[in-house]
Amino acid sequence: xxxxxxxxxxxxxxxxxxxxxxxxxxxxxxxxxxxxxxxxxxxxxxxxxxxxxxxxxxxxxxxxxxxxxxxxxxxxxxxxxxxxxxxxxxxxxxxxxxxxxxxxxxxxxxxxxxxxxxxxxxxxxxxxxxxxxxxxxxxxxxxxxxxxxxxxxxxxxxxxxxxxxxxxxxxxxxxxxxxxxxxxxxxxxxxxxxxxxxxxxxxxxxxxxxxxxxxxxxxxxxxxxxxxxxxxxxxxxxxxxxxxxxxxxxxxxxxxxxxxxxxxxxxxxxxxxxxxxxxxxxxxxxxxxxxxxxx
Amino acid sequence: xxxxxxxxxxxxxxxxxxxxxxxxxxxxxxxxxxxxxxxxxxxxxxxxxxxxxxxxxxxxxxxxxxxxxxxxxxxxxxxxxxxxxxxxxxxxxxxxxxxxxxxxxxxxxxxxxxxxxxxxxxxxxxxxxxxxxxxxxxxxxxxxxxxxxxxxxxxxxxxxxxxxxxxxxxxxxxxxxxxxxxxxxxxxxxxxxxxxxxxxxxxxxxxxxxxxxxxxxxxxxxxxxxxxxxxxxxxxxxxxxxxxxxxxxxxxxxxxxxxxxxxxxxxxxxxx
Numbered sequence: 143x144x145x146x147x148x149x150x151x152x153x154x155x156x157x158x159x160x161x162x163x164x165x166x167x168x169x170x171x172x173x174x175x176x177x178x179x180x181x182x183x184x185x186x187x188x189x190x191x192x193x194x195x196x197x198x199x200x201x202x203x204x205x206x207x208x209x210x211x212x213x214x215x216x217x218x219x220x221x222x223x224x225x226x227x228x229x230x231x232x233x234x235x236x237x238x239x240x241x242x243x244x245x246x247x248x249x250x251x252x253x254x255x256x257x258x259x260x261x262x263x264x265x266x267x268x269x270x271x272x273x274x275x276x277x278x279x280x281x282x283x284x285x286x287x288x289x290x291x292x293x294x295x296x297x298x299x300x301x302x303x304x305x306x307x308x309x310x311x312x313x314x315x316x317x318x319x320x321x322x323x324x325x326x327x328x329x330x331x332x333x334x335x336x337x338x339x340x341x342x343x344x345x346x347x348x349x350x351x352x353x354x355x356x357x358x359x360x361x362x363x364x365x366x367x368x369x370x371x372x373x374x375x376x377x378x379x380x381x382x383x384x385x386x387x388x389x390x391x392x393x394x395x396x397x398x399x400x401x402x403x404x405x406x407x408x409x410x411x412x413x414x415x416x417x418x419x420x421x422x423x424x425x426x427x428x429x430x431x432x433x434x435x436x437x
Numbered sequence: 438x439x440x441x442x443x444x445x446x447x448x449x450x451x452x453x454x455x456x457x458x459x460x461x462x463x464x465x466x467x468x469x470x471x472x473x474x475x476x477x478x479x480x481x482x483x484x485x486x487x488x489x490x491x492x493x494x495x496x497x498x499x500x501x502x503x504x505x506x507x508x509x510x511x512x513x514x515x516x517x518x519x520x521x522x523x524x525x526x527x528x529x530x531x532x533x534x535x536x537x538x539x540x541x542x543x544x545x546x547x548x549x550x551x552x553x554x555x556x557x558x559x560x561x562x563x564x565x566x567x568x569x570x571x572x573x574x575x576x577x578x579x580x581x582x583x584x585x586x587x588x589x590x591x592x593x594x595x596x597x598x599x600x601x602x603x604x605x606x607x608x609x610x611x612x613x614x615x616x617x618x619x620x621x622x623x624x625x626x627x628x629x630x631x632x633x634x635x636x637x638x639x640x641x642x643x644x645x646x647x648x649x650x651x652x653x654x655x656x657x658x659x660x661x662x663x664x665x666x667x668x669x670x671x672x673x674x675x676x677x678x679x680x681x682x683x684x685x686x687x688x689x690x691x692x693x694x695x696x697x698x699x700x701x702x703x704x705x706x707x708x709x
Binding site: 406 | 442547550551553554555556557558559560562563564566627639643646647651652653663666670673674677680681684687688689691692695696699701
């Protein structure tokens with residue numbers, strides 16, 4: 143219910159966003175257009191109709207996945223997005239995997255060695271990661287791995303190697319939060335009664351850490367991880383344009399610079415809906431992992 | 438150890454703030470003055486440097502140190518103003534939701550959920566793209582987008598405070614609702630909000646740099662650090678320092694603000 147309401151609000155916002163700037167027909171027709179050209183554009187794109195009518199016709203078509211035609215690419219917006227979506231999703235998943243692989247062990251290590259130098263080092267690394275400007279890190283990696291070592295391609299979409307650097311940069315944005323959450327979850331779990339019981343039973347350290355403690359500490363990590371994936375997909379616009387990775391973010395950036403508002407509207411909407419779906423999925427996944435949450 | 442982080446963070450912030458305030462007096466050159474005969478001069482640690490340009494010059498021959506100092510102004514002003522705008526919005530919503538509960542709280546929760554579903558960078562870029570880049574617009578857009586954490590923390594801390602004895606005492610003494618909100622609730626949640634303010638300021642500074650980097654933030658020739666990185670990008674493979682210098686400045690400032698916030702969080706003792 144809430145999710146539906148939120149989607150509708152985002153729909154309205156996405157529409158309003160593109161009408162805020164005044165006369166769209168003038169910006170589409172370009173600076174060299176005459177008065178007749180502008181009138182023609184206005185009629186061709188249906189911009190002469192009342193605003194409310196434009197809104198409802200857009201919503202009606204958006205609901206069935208029809209976002210109209212791009213002004214610049216001369217193609218259907220839905221095709222453009224579908225074509226680019228795999229790149230962005232791959233990037234997001236690669237980023238999330240790297241983030242999880244780095245942050246869960248770091249968080250566990252910090253929790254096991256709480257208040258020692260190991261713990262402080264992990265927290266410092268998380269702190270450094272949080273302050274790192276992603277686009278800058280991307281450029282520095284390009285210089286280092288791309289130019290000086292020649293290990294990885296600097297830009298483009300061709301092969302899996304193209305996803306390594308952007309994935310690492312994107313992972314950086316999620317590592318601090320995931321590490322902290324794993325650490326605090328593990329500290330809480332390790333201090334609880336059932337762990338004391340497990341220790342008293344003489345279970346191995348491995349089994350205590352990974353079978354008993356991590357299972358409980360993982361719950362908040364799972365929900366934050368899916369939320370972070372949503373943020374990553376939204377934030378990939380910067381990374382994709384740094385690495386010229388032809389995903390949805392790059393498409394959005396191109397469309398913004400070219401005043402191609404049907405595409406911008408659609409990308410905002412699609413990303414918001416993915417985020418909403420991810421938070422719902424996180425709730426369901428948690429219910430699956432934690433029998434206590436099943437109603 | 439934790440206190441050390443607080444002091445280091447504070448020191449960095451004070452240092453950058455001083456550089457920003459004193460820029461007109463300590464900058465060796467005009468940050469806008471071009472000198473096309475002196476393009477991409479190298480900084481002091483490289484061979485063939487010119488002592489007149491301690492950190493070298495950019496692709497138009499503008500003094501890099503002067504631009505860096507003036508750039509601190511852009512980052513800090515945008516950071517502070519964004520926090521003020523988003524703070525006013527988020528705290529108002531959060532306190533109202535947390536204090537009144539019920540329907541009011543439902544609306545506030547709905548607004549927070551909606552805000553979280555909106556992709557910040559994309560919408561900020563789109564708005565700046567439509568209206569044309571300006572510093573005022575960047576502050577407005579970021580302020581309107583970054584209030585969620587303020588609202589979440591203000592809401593939860595207000596809920597904790599509203600049932601405490603001194604609030605009941607104020608009710609019994611016949612204080613009006615606005616008065617209770619402003620002089621009983623707000624001062625007591627302020628320390629938690631200060632932590633949020635540092636986090637949001639750091640985020641706002643990073644986002645401004647990202648937007649400017651993509652050409653949709655503050656307009657050139659303003660010396661924004663993000664813009665400096667964007668302008669240096671074409672030369673980074675041959676003169677890597679043109680992106681190292683502004684990037685490190687940005688990283689250190691954001692790190693300082695985050696350290697300060699982390700230290701404050703430990704002092705406050707809460708989970709903001």
